[in-house]
Amino acid sequence: MRAATIVFWLIGILILAPIVVLNAKTIWRKWKNKEVKMAYTRLAVVLIACVVIVVFLISLYKFTLGYQLPLVMERTIDIFTQRVEGDIDTATYRQMLLDAGLVDVGFRPIPDEELTEVGFIKGEKYSVDISEQVYDNDGDTAVMYARHRGGGRAIYTAVRFKFSANKWKALEHWVVPQEEIQKVSGIRFIEIKS
Incomplete structure (x- = not known):
């Protein structure tokens, strides 16, 4: 079970890290260019996407623990x-x-x-x-x-x-x-x- 937990953590990191890093750069750039509304919109979209991904991974993990x-x-x-x-x-x-x-x-x-x-x-x-x-x-x-x-x-x-x-x-x-x-x-x- 430890191996399954580690695998799901790694999957989560590999999916979320690029999304967060790439969008953080874009949000920072928009913020510096005084495009505050666009920065907040982008931030909200990224947060919603991350929450959806985390919920999906948790449900997949629970399913795997009962299915395997x-x-x-x-x-x-x-x-x-x-x-x-x-x-x-x-x-x-x-x-x-x-x-x-x-x-x-x-x-x-x-x-x-x-x-x-x-x-x-x-x-x-x-x-x-x-x-x-x-x-x-x-x-x-x-x-x-x-x-x-x-x-x-x-x-x-x-x-x-x-x-x-x-x-x-x-x-x-x-x-x-x-x-x-x-x-x-x-x-x-x-x-x-x-």
């Missing part, structure tokens, strides 16, 4: 990591996911007992990677995997997402069973938290 599944997965797993590290409880976890628009009302999180069974230790810090690709993609549902590393071990989880209204939302989150770990450990992962 890896970005949705990253945000979902970031909140999950806060839960397993003991920063938030299960109720807060669910509420944060709902408030962020990352899950549907019927979202099924991993139960606390199962987290303890597989080796998550509250208070321990984990580095997290997400799968580079999307799996089991049948058009409107898809699965992505996460690898949580801490204390010399790796724990794999998976999240199933559903696509509706131009957004991906998590339906369920589960721990990858032992018999599937060999298959999952062979896929490529991208680090999102170290």
Whole structure:
């Protein structure tokens, strides 16, 4: 998500900087030539154009955060990591996911007992990677995997997402069973938290 934020900042700068710089020179020239009315008109037009561009970029950024599944997965797993590290409880976890628009009302999180069974230790810090690709993609549902590393071990989880209204939302989150770990450990992962 940091990369997406940086990209949108750069796009904004690359679009707005030439508009502001070139028009600032023109406005200054008109001001010096005593064409005050023209200078104010030009300034107003430039300000309106900049506001329209900024609003467009913000709406495009928000759309991208919900439309690109890896970005949705990253945000979902970031909140999950806060839960397993003991920063938030299960109720807060669910509420944060709902408030962020990352899950549907019927979202099924991993139960606390199962987290303890597989080796998550509250208070321990984990580095997290997400799968580079999307799996089991049948058009409107898809699965992505996460690898949580801490204390010399790796724990794999998976999240199933559903696509509706131009957004991906998590339906369920589960721990990858032992018999599937060999298959999952062979896929490529991208680090999102170290």
